[in-house]
Every structure is written in C-alpha cells, then in structure tokens.
Amino acid sequence: MKLFAALASPFVRKVRIFAMECGLDDRIDLHVLATAPHQPDPALAAVNPVKKIPTLVTDDGAVLYDSGVITDYLNAESGCRLVPADGPARWTAKRQEALADGLLDAAVLCRYETFVRPEEKQWDGWIAAQTGKIDGALDAMAAEVSDLGDPATAETSLGAIGFGCALGYLDFRSPDKDWRGGWPALADWYATYAQRPAMQATVPSG
Ligand SMILES: N[C@@H](CCC(=O)N[C@@H](CS)C(=O)NCC(=O)O)C(=O)O
Structure with a gap:
C-alpha cells in the first residue's frame, strides 16, 4: 500500500500510528510530499480530487481518503479491533x-x-x-x-x-x-x- 504523507500532518500521523498499532506498518510505503491548499502536489492531485493527505492507495489500486476512512479500512484489513464493529x-x-x-x-x-x-x-x-x-x-x-x-x-x-x-x-x-x-x-x-x-x-x- 502507498500512503501519500507529510511528516508534519497530524492526520497522516493518526493513520501511521493506527497502522503500527495494528501491525500493518510494514505493508505501507510512505510517499512523502509537500502539499498546501494553494499549491497541491501534482501526484496527489492525480488520485485525490480534494488533494489532501493522508491518501492511501491500496494493494488493489483503490484510492482511499480521508483519515477516518483509512483507519476503518486498516481496521478491517488487519482484523484488529481498534474500531469496534458495531x-x-x-x-x-x-x-x-x-x-x-x-x-x-x-x-x-x-x-x-x-x-x-x-x-x-x-x-x-x-x-x-x-x-x-x-x-x-x-x-x-x-x-x-x-x-x-x-x-x-x-x-x-x-x-x-x-x-x-x-x-x-x-x-x-x-x-x-x-x-x-x-x-x-x-x-x-x-x-x-x-x-x-x-x-x-x-x-x-x-
Ligand atoms: N478530514 C481530512 C483532513 C486532512 C487534511 O486537512 N490534510 C491537510 C494536511 S494536515 C492537507 O492535506 N491540506 C492540503 C489542502 O487542504 O489542500 C482527513 O481526516 O484526512
């Protein structure tokens, strides 16, 4: 999986911590970039119409955003229970x-x-x-x-x-x-x- 990321972003941090706590961090490659509302990163803009990080490209090629969707996905993918099922x-x-x-x-x-x-x-x-x-x-x-x-x-x-x-x-x-x-x-x-x-x-x- 590929995670569009910046090391200053707290939303990216949430996703990275979630992945680590669920034992998935080895499966995630960080694509570190600089992006801002007035200067979006072109590679990010090509996959996410709202041009925000974190954005995750799954092994199946699905593009997921925002951080709450990604944490739900990682929860399901890892089988961990950090997001209760119901x-x-x-x-x-x-x-x-x-x-x-x-x-x-x-x-x-x-x-x-x-x-x-x-x-x-x-x-x-x-x-x-x-x-x-x-x-x-x-x-x-x-x-x-x-x-x-x-x-x-x-x-x-x-x-x-x-x-x-x-x-x-x-x-x-x-x-x-x-x-x-x-x-x-x-x-x-x-x-x-x-x-x-x-x-x-x-x-x-x-
Ligand atoms: N609701 C989004 C917020 C993400 C967000 O605001 N990311 C900032 C970086 S911390 C961003 O990408 N800003 C660039 C922009 O607004 O164009 C989430 O939870 O993922």
Whole structure:
C-alpha cells in the first residue's frame, strides 16, 4: 500500500500510528510530499480530487481518503479491533476520532491563516473563532479522557490515537499554548500515552 504523507500532518500521523498499532506498518510505503491548499502536489492531485493527505492507495489500486476512512479500512484489513464493529462502542470511538479531528481541522486552519495566507489578508477574528473550537474540543476531551483508561495499562483505541495526535500537534505547531495548564487531566494522560512506541516513532517534523 502507498500512503501519500507529510511528516508534519497530524492526520497522516493518526493513520501511521493506527497502522503500527495494528501491525500493518510494514505493508505501507510512505510517499512523502509537500502539499498546501494553494499549491497541491501534482501526484496527489492525480488520485485525490480534494488533494489532501493522508491518501492511501491500496494493494488493489483503490484510492482511499480521508483519515477516518483509512483507519476503518486498516481496521478491517488487519482484523484488529481498534474500531469496534458495531454498537455504542463503535459510535463512541468514531465520535472521539471526530472530536480530535475537529480540533485538528481548526488548528490546521490557523496554521494556514498565519503561514500560508498573505499577511495583509489575515483576519484575527478567524483565528479567534478557530481557537474557540480548539478550546471547546479540549474541554470535551478532558471530560472523557478517563474513559480511555490508564494509559500505562489500557489497550490503545481509536479515540486515544486521535487524542494523542491532537495534543501532539498543539505541542508541534502551538508551543506557546499552555494546554497542559488549562486542561491538566489531558496533560496527565498524555505524559504517559506519548511514550508509546508508535507515538515516539511518529513525532511530527517539517
Ligand atoms: N478530514 C481530512 C483532513 C486532512 C487534511 O486537512 N490534510 C491537510 C494536511 S494536515 C492537507 O492535506 N491540506 C492540503 C489542502 O487542504 O489542500 C482527513 O481526516 O484526512
């Protein structure tokens, strides 16, 4: 399988961690590229009409996006149970993934606003609105992080992978944001969860 990827992308990181936790990482070749909304990578654009990463090309030649579809696919392909098959556990896991993705969508939009958009077109109100979403997501994550279990002993889960990638991205792109001070329950959980081999192997760069 071929994964269009960037080492800075938190959505790519989620997929890579998921693959590692399910024992599939040996089957995935990374195709590392640089892409941005205004400068899409041509090889990526040729297979994904919305030109976003992660994009996975399966061994059968199917092209899959976005990250939530890819994690579902890897779950089925590996037979691992990080995405429960049905019932309330499935919907909780998928919602937790969406919660972390929502934080990341807002954080990535902030990144584009400050580092991609020309300075004279930047809008503080936009950043403030996205920051409100990030903080709301952190509130919701803190309220249920204990449901993920003790990170030292609990098996990982789709929600835990999402939460880990979301918090790791804040450290990477927003080092001045004191999320540990504001949300200590998340800080306690992340201090241990971030030590997992898959988290350590995918620390963002770029
Ligand atoms: N909902 C998508 C979000 C993916 C996403 O926003 N990827 C960013 C990189 S972190 C991207 O490809 N941006 C390029 C663009 O927006 O054109 C997913 O979960 O895969």
